[in-house]
Amino acid sequence: MKNILRPALVLFALLTLLTGVAYPLVVTGAANALFPAQAAGSLILRDGKPVGSELIGQNFADPKHFWGRPSATGPMPYNAAASSGANQGPLNPALTDAVKARIAALRAADPGNTSPVPVDLVTASSSGLDPHISPAAARYQVARVASARRLALASVQALVDQQTEKPLMGFLGEPRVHVLRLNLALEALR
Structure with missing residues (x-):
């Protein structure tokens, strides 16, 4: 059970960081840099x-x-x-x-x-x-x-x-x- 649970939790944490933190930060940063007026609400x-x-x-x-x-x-x-x-x-x-x-x-x-x-x-x-x-x-x-x-x-x-x-x-x-x-x-x- 330990052999299955540990990789699943590591993958879950990694994907959470990638899709829940890194991706939104990159997209928000790109929007603010490329389209500042629109990103601020037009x-x-x-x-x-x-x-x-x-x-x-x-x-x-x-x-x-x-x-x-x-x-x-x-x-x-x-x-x-x-x-x-x-x-x-x-x-x-x-x-x-x-x-x-x-x-x-x-x-x-x-x-x-x-x-x-x-x-x-x-x-x-x-x-x-x-x-x-x-x-x-x-x-x-x-x-x-x-x-x-x-x-x-x-x-x-x-x-x-x-x-x-x-x-x-x-x-x-x-x-x-x-x-x-x-x-x-x-x-x-x-």
């Missing part, structure tokens, strides 16, 4: 302090800010620890009711806006954490934000155009607007 800094992440949206409810996609996380929106989809299909009455309520809230926040509501302002992304909206969703909100801030419509629209990210390599993905970055640029307009 943080967005303002005056040297973190204000958010490139990867996780934030909840903006003030009419003076651009609003992102609805979050599917609960009870707190954009909670990365609770990332999951809403699991509501297109025929689910709960999804239909939620979309109708979101459209009503958008219309109430900007009664003069009769444009069609972009779908990404009333439906959550698959993770519930998406920090981006479409340029159409940003343009939909320009009049409300400009009015609430008493800014020229053209200057807010120009800011949206400036903050619109192009598809990767010009053809992969869709144009998008990072809501936190847009709101930070909006704050800088003052």
Whole structure:
């Protein structure tokens, strides 16, 4: 029994050190050396302090800010620890009711806006954490934000155009607007 148990325990200890200590240290060190911003959480800094992440949206409810996609996380929106989809299909009455309520809230926040509501302002992304909206969703909100801030419509629209990210390599993905970055640029307009 001793002849079998000792090699098994030595192998167990060796593999534990190798896969549980050495490998994670090497991978973490390589990530910090090669991709320091991503390894630190892809943080967005303002005056040297973190204000958010490139990867996780934030909840903006003030009419003076651009609003992102609805979050599917609960009870707190954009909670990365609770990332999951809403699991509501297109025929689910709960999804239909939620979309109708979101459209009503958008219309109430900007009664003069009769444009069609972009779908990404009333439906959550698959993770519930998406920090981006479409340029159409940003343009939909320009009049409300400009009015609430008493800014020229053209200057807010120009800011949206400036903050619109192009598809990767010009053809992969869709144009998008990072809501936190847009709101930070909006704050800088003052």
